[in-house]
Amino acid sequence: MKALAIEGLEKGFGGVRAVDGISFSVEEGETVGIIGPNGAGKTTVFNLITGFYRPDRGKILFYDKNIAHLPPHKLPRLGIARTFQNLRLFGKLTVFENVLSAVLVRGGYNLLSAVFRSTDYFVTESKAEEKARKLIEFFNLTGKEDQAAENLPYGEQRRLELARALALEPKLLLVDEPGAGMNPIEIQGLVQTMNEVKRRFSLTIVIIEHQMGLVMNISDKIVVMDFGEKIAEGTPEQVKKDKKVIEAYLGEEPL
Amino acid sequence: MKFFWEARKVILLAVLIYLVLKAVFGFQLLSQYIEQITLFSFIVILTSLGLNVIYGYTGQFSLGHAAFYGIGAYVSAYLSKSLGVDGILGFMPVLFLSGVGAGLVGYLIGIPILRLRDDFLAIATLGFGTLVRVILDNSDRFSEVLGGSRGFVGIPRITNLELAFFVTVFLILVTRNIIFSRFGLFWRCVKNDELASQGIGINTSRMKLMAFSYGCFLAGIGGALYAHLYTFLHPSNFDILKSIDFLIIVIVGGMGSIVGTIYAGLIWVGFIEGLRIVLPAEMLDLRWVFIPLFLIALMMWRPYGLIRKGG
Numbered sequence: 001m002k003a004l005a006i007e008g009l010e011k012g013f014g015g016v017r018a019v020d021g022i023s024f025s026v027e028e029g030e031t032v033g034i035i036g037p038n039g040a041g042k043t044t045v046f047n048l049i050t051g052f053y054r055p056d057r058g059k060i061l062f063y064d065k066n067i068a069h070l071p072p073h074k075l076p077r078l079g080i081a082r083t084f085q086n087l088r089l090f091g092k093l094t095v096f097e098n099v100l101s102a103v104l105v106r107g108g109y110n111l112l113s114a115v116f117r118s119t120d121y122f123v124t125e126s127k128a129e130e131k132a133r134k135l136i137e138f139f140n141l142t143g144k145e146d147q148a149a150e151n152l153p154y155g156e157q158r159r160l161e162l163a164r165a166l167a168l169e170p171k172l173l174l175v176d177e178p179g180a181g182m183n184p185i186e187i188q189g190l191v192q193t194m195n196e197v198k199r200r201f202s203l204t205i206v207i208i209e210h211q212m213g214l215v216m217n218i219s220d221k222i223v224v225m226d227f228g229e230k231i232a233e234g235t236p237e238q239v240k241k242d243k244k245v246i247e248a249y250l251g252e253e254p255l
Numbered sequence: 256m257k258f259f260w261e262a263r264k265v266i267l268l269a270v271l272i273y274l275v276l277k278a279v280f281g282f283q284l285l286s287q288y289i290e291q292i293t294l295f296s297f298i299v300i301l302t303s304l305g306l307n308v309i310y311g312y313t314g315q316f317s318l319g320h321a322a323f324y325g326i327g328a329y330v331s332a333y334l335s336k337s338l339g340v341d342g343i344l345g346f347m348p349v350l351f352l353s354g355v356g357a358g359l360v361g362y363l364i365g366i367p368i369l370r371l372r373d374d375f376l377a378i379a380t381l382g383f384g385t386l387v388r389v390i391l392d393n394s395d396r397f398s399e400v401l402g403g404s405r406g407f408v409g410i411p412r413i414t415n416l417e418l419a420f421f422v423t424v425f426l427i428l429v430t431r432n433i434i435f436s437r438f439g440l441f442w443r444c445v446k447n448d449e450l451a452s453q454g455i456g457i458n459t460s461r462m463k464l465m466a467f468s469y470g471c472f473l474a475g476i477g478g479a480l481y482a483h484l485y486t487f488l489h490p491s492n493f494d495i496l497k498s499i500d501f502l503i504i505v506i507v508g509g510m511g512s513i514v515g516t517i518y519a520g521l522i523w524v525g526f527i528e529g530l531r532i533v534l535p536a537e538m539l540d541l542r543w544v545f546i547p548l549f550l551i552a553l554m555m556w557r558p559y560g561l562i563r564k565g566g
Contacts, residue, residue: 050454076456088451090444101444104437105456114436115429117257121436168455
């Protein structure tokens with residue numbers, strides 16, 4: 001079953017066609033990597049899927065439901081979560097609060113229960129706290145619960161952002177350049193984490209990444225973008241040999 | 256009820272403070288003037304707490320808070336005068352309605368202006384504050400009772416120690432409970448990063464509107480208590496300078512600190528009114544030298560307010 005299907009998606013900014021009629025689909029449970037040179041339109045595709053941009057044309061089907069014109073805050077409820085290219089944690093909030101907020105978004109008590117501290121409030125809060133603790137443990141952040149998120153080292157901030165996204169219990173997880181700014185050893189750790197995430201949570205994943213070591217390792221399928229268009233699609237092996245892909249990355253062969 | 260059981264320590268402390276105040280004022284150990292400014296300090300705390308919810312917790316910079324304080328004051332004065340209310344029991348619904356009135360105006364004005372960010376929002380709220388001031392100045396054209404620029408006179412004096420103190424304590428507890436719930440957490444998320452908040456599914460417009468109207472509700476209650484304490488209202492009490500007073504209290508106490516707002520409110524009123532007693536009459540204007548100096552010093556040594564050391 002198709003978890004996500006993009007059909008003829010277009011988005012322009014002024015004269016620039018950032019995404020120019022792209023189509024691809026993601027099967028349920030699959031991990032798809034999107035690669036391409038800088039400015040190819042990868043993050044724009046993410047922002048279109050998650051409602052931060054509205055497409056000029058085209059469809060975004062999530063389990064056959066067109067989500068192209070929904071506001072961003074409705075998507076986590078449907079089962080789509082994302083991380084951001086340049087990390088968007090709640091910096092002044094603690095690690096625990098970062099995860100807890102995402103757990104508590106998914107329903108819970110109303111304002112009156114909060115004001116008058118009804119049973120509903122206590123039950124929901126304690127369940128949410130337990131869940132947040134489990135996620136923090138899974139991402140190896142135990143012991144840092146009360147630290148402000150902005151004080152964590154970079155790699156841990158990346159893990160925290162993943163934890164926060166998974167607290168939404170998504171069916172589809174969009175990960176935007178998790179390996180940016182990491183050294184090869186940290187990338188190794190990230191590959192491990194991503195593989196564990198795939199095992200533990202039954203997830204469909206779309207990942208944007210520049211680090212080939214990471215993306216080729218964990219993806220079942222790769223979509224290659226350049227200048228807003230899809231120039232290749234296939235298994236990592238196929239894509240590596242694709243002439244157009246090599247050209248996009250290394251430039252054309254001199255005549 | 257869990258509400259009271261959970262807050263038993265605070266309530267116990269509040270009752271103790273109340274008994275002390277009651278004794279001090281009952282035996283007339285202090286002048287009536289001091290009693291009046293003590294009650295006024297509770298009102299200031301309550302209203303500033305409203306701005307702290309809006310600005311300190313949710314990050315919505317408002318320069319028009321005094322307008323909502325004024326709306327509460329005028330609505331309550333108009334209601335109690337036209338309905339002939341003169342006792343505390345009759346006043347309770349009036350008090351509640353004035354809060355709701357100010358909150359409702361906050362909600363309606365918030366729908367268009369809360370889309371704005373930072374300095375743009377500041378200008379919009381400043382504009383709204385000025386608008387309210389002009390309307391109050393010309394209010395006698397709508398109804399003679401409101402008094403326009405001559406001021407609203409002859410409001411019954413209903414606000415007493417019990418009313419001002421316990422309403423303030425109750426609303427502080429309510430606010431605390433909201434702050435330490437998912438709603439308060441979402442407010443802080445919005446303040447930290449709006450895009451990320453949307454990314455995890457928080458309806459940020461709704462949360463901002465909720466914080467804004469609730470903050471205005473508190474200002475409205477504060478205004479209603481004020482009107483029935485001083486029995487006279489003048490539009491100049493609700494202009495931009497008053498908004499800045501509340502803003503200073505929130506910043507001095509610390510953004511997003513309830514206890515800080517309480518201390519800062521007491522210090523603020525104590526400073527302005529206390530210096531009036533301490534300083535000889537011909538030097539009274541020096542207050543406006545001391546207070547800015549104090550603020551400059553505070554911002555240099557404790558930029559995050561009295562309570563917190565760091566951000």
